[in-house]
Each structure stands twice: as structure tokens, then as C-alpha cells.
Amino acid sequence: MKQVFESKEYCYGCGACAKICPVQAIKMKADEEGFLYPQIDEKHCIDCGKCSESCPFVVRNHYKNTKQPTYYAAKHRSEDVLVHSASGGAFTALSDVVLAEEGVVYGADFDQDFSVCHRRAQNAAERNRLRTSKYVQSDITDSYRQIEHDLLQGKSVLFSGTPCQNAGIKAYILSKNLEKNLYLCDLFCHSIPSPRIWQDFLQFLIQKHGAITAINFRSKNLPWSRPNCRKAFYFQTVADQKERVDNRFLRLFLEEGVIARPCCEHCQFTDTKRVGDITIGDYWGIEKYDVNWYDPLGVSLLLVSSEKGERLLEKSAEQMFYEQRAKQEALAEQPRLREPIKFSPKREKFWQDYQQCGLEQILNEMK
Ligand SMILES: Cc1cc2nc3c(=O)[nH]c(=O)nc-3n(C[C@H](O)[C@H](O)[C@H](O)COP(=O)(O)OP(=O)(O)OC[C@H]3O[C@@H](n4cnc5c(N)ncnc54)[C@H](O)[C@@H]3O)c2cc1C
Known part of the structure; x- marks a missing residue:
């Protein structure tokens, strides 16, 4: 069968190929791990090669900025924003600049069933739903044409997402020559977990506790720190509205290292040359370099x-404190600025066990 990618390790699932295909011969379909991959309908394919010519994996560094970045520590001035953001609230400050100019913002939102997909926000209330990290690969399929439409209407657009999603959007928008008013904001990205394991984990929680009303992967109940972000998953149920903790999904992601997308081990975006105009992450370790910057509610890099x-x-200065910092601090604290994740040798066994026995048994054995 014809493929856009050589093997699954070489596909980010960004969907740019499907959008760029001039005869719509490519559809994105989920595999047994729940990750989306392009499938070519050979009856319609005209062999034009546009899919692989634009693929961020194939063209490697093509979508990265040529300029070496400048490094900053940043923190939103509002305590309320810090509480509701994963790190130092940089996303809120930057997106407010675009909203103030009647632009629109795209980012990852929870759907009604808590699956994760990208959504468009045109005001602060809609944007607030995009705040905080959702550690699941988000579906950006619908964003391509919406962004194109917004840019054609002359609106400014801020897209935020993983570096590979930014590369996909950039590929498509460059192919339409519409990049002038597009702001790209990529994240430091550890790796991206499986939507299927996430859905199974949600079902597990619902069976145990009843319907879920709220989820936060990056609660600030504990002081912001690298070790605490592994324990920061909180959820609420219809039954009692009290905050409950179950960190087993985060453990599978961050400690066991078994649920990330296969391409993450081959990620080409784990260096200092970035796809985004701005890259945002956690300023882990800031207290070692300047204790005055540390805040238990979070600091952004x-x-x-x-x-x-x-x-x-510059335009976000009214909302956010920021200061230029040394590149070495970021390089020392952010492994994903140096190299991709190395998968655990347990990954293969995890998926075999999962296919045979399901997630519930694996979770019960983790206790
Ligand atoms: C999968 C993943 C891995 C990450 N790995 C690292 C890391 O290794 N090191 C590090 O320093 N930071 C990492 N981050 C980024 C960090 O967790 C914060 O998202 C970032 O610092 C922004 O925080 P904030 O306070 O500025 O904004 P917030 O208001 O918290 O905004 C969160 C931003 O993340 C985006 N986002 C949330 N979930 C997703 C998703 N599933 N897919 C795409 N975009 C999403 C939203 O659109 C929004 O722009 C990761 C984030 C994700 C989603």
C-alpha cells in the first residue's frame, strides 16, 4: 500500500499532507495505539508528490526559523492567571495581545467527553479553555481550514501547540502564501501521549468514581516544581465535587515512558532552532540561577x-514581567532542547499487555 511516511516512527500525525493533497486522497485514521496516521486512497491519488514535499518529517529543518533565539524568564502579573496556567501564564499574556487586536487564537481544548482537540478562541473566555497542558495528542484536523479562512479575512492568528503541529500549520499556510498575520507559538515538548490510552484511563476513572466534571493535568495545589508536576493531575466528579488525585496516567507518560507516539523518539524539533516565533515552557530550576524569580505558582521560559x-x-509587557536570561540555563534544564526522549525498553511489553488484557489490569497492578 502507498504511504506518505516510510514507517510510523517518521510520522508526526500533524495532518498537513491530508490538507495539502489537491485531490483530497488522504484521510487521517487512528491506529491500534490511538494515534492518527495518513491513509492514501490509491484510486484518487494523482502521484503529484505534494504530500511528501510538504511533510515536516521529510523536509527536516525547512520550517524552522534561521535565527538563534533569545531566552527569557517570564511571569504573568496576575495571580489568578498563574493559578489557572501550567507554567508562568505566558500563553495568556501573548494571546491577549492578539485578541486585543481582534485576532483569534488556536490551542488545545477538552471536548465534552474530555478528548483533546484544537479549538478557535475569539475572546478571553474561549481562550481560557485552552489554558494549561493537556498531556494527550490533540487533534488539529479542523484548524487548518479555519486558520486559512481567518487569515484570508485579514485577521491575526496565534496558533499554539507542539512543535510538530506548528510545523504542519506552517507547511499548509506557506503553501497558500498567507503567513503574514500568522503567529506561531510552539511548546517545549517532552513527547506526546496516546489519545486511546487517555480515553481508556477516563473510562477507568468514570467506572470507579462516576461522571467527571473537571480535569486539570497541572493543578497548582502543590507548589510549582518539576517533581510536583508529576503529581499534579486532579479531577472532579458529579458525585461530590471534591478534587481527586490519580497520577497513574502521568506515571505512564513521565516515569514509565511507554505511551508516547512512536515518532517522539525521532523528533527533529528538540533543538534551539525553533518552528515557533515564540516557544513556551516551564523555567525549571530558575531558583538555582536567580531565587528572586522563583514563584510557587510558576515561571515560564x-x-x-x-x-x-x-x-x-514587547506588546505583552503590560501583562507580564520578563527578563532576558542566559541560554546555558535553558540548555541545562530542558532535555528537549538537546535531544529527543529515549523510550523505555518496557514500551513494547506495555502495548502487548494492553492489547491482551486492557488498561484496567495494568493500572490495578501499578498501585
Ligand atoms: C505534551 C506536552 C509536553 C510538554 N513538555 C514540556 C517539557 O518537556 N518542558 C517544558 O518546559 N514544557 C513542556 N510543555 C509545556 C508546558 O507544560 C506548558 O504548556 C507551557 O509552559 C505553557 O504554559 P503557560 O503557563 O504559558 O500557558 P497555559 O495557559 O498553561 O497554556 C497551555 C498551552 O499549551 C497548549 N497545549 C495544551 N495541551 C496541549 C496539547 N495536548 N497539544 C498541543 N498544545 C497543547 C495550549 O494550547 C496552550 O497554548 C509541554 C506541554 C505539552 C502539552
């Missing part, structure tokens, strides 16, 4: 890689 990014940061 920003990399600014283009003039667009610089303009956006």
Missing part, C-alpha cells in the same frame, strides 16, 4: 526566534 515573536513579547 520563553525563546523568541523571529521579529514577529519580539513584537508580540
Whole structure:
């Protein structure tokens, strides 16, 4: 069968190929691990090669900025924003600049069933739903045409997501020559977990506790720190509305290292040259370099890689404190600026056990 990718390790699942295909011969379909991959309908394919010519994996560094970034520590001025953000609230400050200019913002939201997909926000209330990290690969399929439509209407657009999603959007928008008003905001990305394991984990929680009303992967109930972010998963149920903790999904992701997408081990975006105009993450270890910057509600690390990014940061100054910092601090604290994740040798066995016995048994054995 014809494939856009050589093997699953070489596909980010960004969906740019499916959008760029001039005869719509490519559809994104989930595999047995729940990750989306392009499937070519050979009856319709005209062999134009546009899918692989634009694929972020195939063209490697093509979508990265050529400029080396400038490094910043940043923190939102509002305590309420810090509480409701994963790190230092940089996303809120940057997206507010775009919203204030009547632009629109795209980011990862929970659907009604808590699956994760990208959504468009045109005001602060809609944008607030995009706040905080959802550690599941988000479906960006619908964003491509919406972003194209917004840019054609002359709106400014801020897209936020993983570096590979940013590369997919950039590929599509460049192919339409519409990049002028597009701001790209990529994340430091540890790796991206399986939507299928997430759905099974949700079902497990619902069976045990009843319907879920709220989820937070990055609760600030514990002080913001790298070790605490592994224990920060909270949820609420219809039954009692009290915050409950179950960190087993986070453990599978961050400690066991068994549920990430296969391509994450081959990720080409784990370096200092970035796809985004601005890259956002956690300023882990800031207390070692400048204790005055530490805040138990979080501090952001920003990399600014283009003039667009610089303009956006300058305009966010009313909302956010920021200060230029040394590149070495970020390199020391962020492994994903140096190399991709190395999968655990347990990954293969995890998926065999999962296919044979299901997630519930694996979770029960983790207790
Ligand atoms: C899968 C994943 C891995 C990450 N790995 C690292 C890491 O190794 N090191 C590090 O420092 N930071 C990492 N981050 C980024 C960090 O967790 C924060 O998202 C980032 O610092 C932004 O925080 P904030 O306070 O500025 O904004 P917030 O208001 O918390 O905004 C969160 C931003 O993340 C985006 N987002 C949330 N979930 C997803 C998703 N599933 N897919 C795509 N985009 C999403 C939203 O659209 C929004 O722009 C990761 C985030 C994700 C989603």
C-alpha cells in the first residue's frame, strides 16, 4: 500500500499532507495505539508528490526559523492567571495581545467527553479553555481550514501547540502564501501521549468514581516544581465535587515512558532552532540561577526566534514581567532542547499487555 511516511516512527500525525493533497486522497485514521496516521486512497491519488514535499518529517529543518533565539524568564502579573496556567501564564499574556487586536487564537481544548482537540478562541473566555497542558495528542484536523479562512479575512492568528503541529500549520499556510498575520507559538515538548490510552484511563476513572466534571493535568495545589508536576493531575466528579488525585496516567507518560507516539523518539524539533516565533515552557530550576524569580505558582521560559515573536513579547509587557536570561540555563534544564526522549525498553511489553488484557489490569497492578 502507498504511504506518505516510510514507517510510523517518521510520522508526526500533524495532518498537513491530508490538507495539502489537491485531490483530497488522504484521510487521517487512528491506529491500534490511538494515534492518527495518513491513509492514501490509491484510486484518487494523482502521484503529484505534494504530500511528501510538504511533510515536516521529510523536509527536516525547512520550517524552522534561521535565527538563534533569545531566552527569557517570564511571569504573568496576575495571580489568578498563574493559578489557572501550567507554567508562568505566558500563553495568556501573548494571546491577549492578539485578541486585543481582534485576532483569534488556536490551542488545545477538552471536548465534552474530555478528548483533546484544537479549538478557535475569539475572546478571553474561549481562550481560557485552552489554558494549561493537556498531556494527550490533540487533534488539529479542523484548524487548518479555519486558520486559512481567518487569515484570508485579514485577521491575526496565534496558533499554539507542539512543535510538530506548528510545523504542519506552517507547511499548509506557506503553501497558500498567507503567513503574514500568522503567529506561531510552539511548546517545549517532552513527547506526546496516546489519545486511546487517555480515553481508556477516563473510562477507568468514570467506572470507579462516576461522571467527571473537571480535569486539570497541572493543578497548582502543590507548589510549582518539576517533581510536583508529576503529581499534579486532579479531577472532579458529579458525585461530590471534591478534587481527586490519580497520577497513574502521568506515571505512564513521565516515569514509565511507554505511551508516547512512536515518532517522539525521532523528533527533529528538540533543538534551539525553533518552528515557533515564540516557544513556551516551564523555567525549571530558575531558583538555582536567580531565587528572586522563583514563584510557587510558576515561571515560564520563553525563546523568541523571529521579529514577529519580539513584537508580540514587547506588546505583552503590560501583562507580564520578563527578563532576558542566559541560554546555558535553558540548555541545562530542558532535555528537549538537546535531544529527543529515549523510550523505555518496557514500551513494547506495555502495548502487548494492553492489547491482551486492557488498561484496567495494568493500572490495578501499578498501585
Ligand atoms: C505534551 C506536552 C509536553 C510538554 N513538555 C514540556 C517539557 O518537556 N518542558 C517544558 O518546559 N514544557 C513542556 N510543555 C509545556 C508546558 O507544560 C506548558 O504548556 C507551557 O509552559 C505553557 O504554559 P503557560 O503557563 O504559558 O500557558 P497555559 O495557559 O498553561 O497554556 C497551555 C498551552 O499549551 C497548549 N497545549 C495544551 N495541551 C496541549 C496539547 N495536548 N497539544 C498541543 N498544545 C497543547 C495550549 O494550547 C496552550 O497554548 C509541554 C506541554 C505539552 C502539552
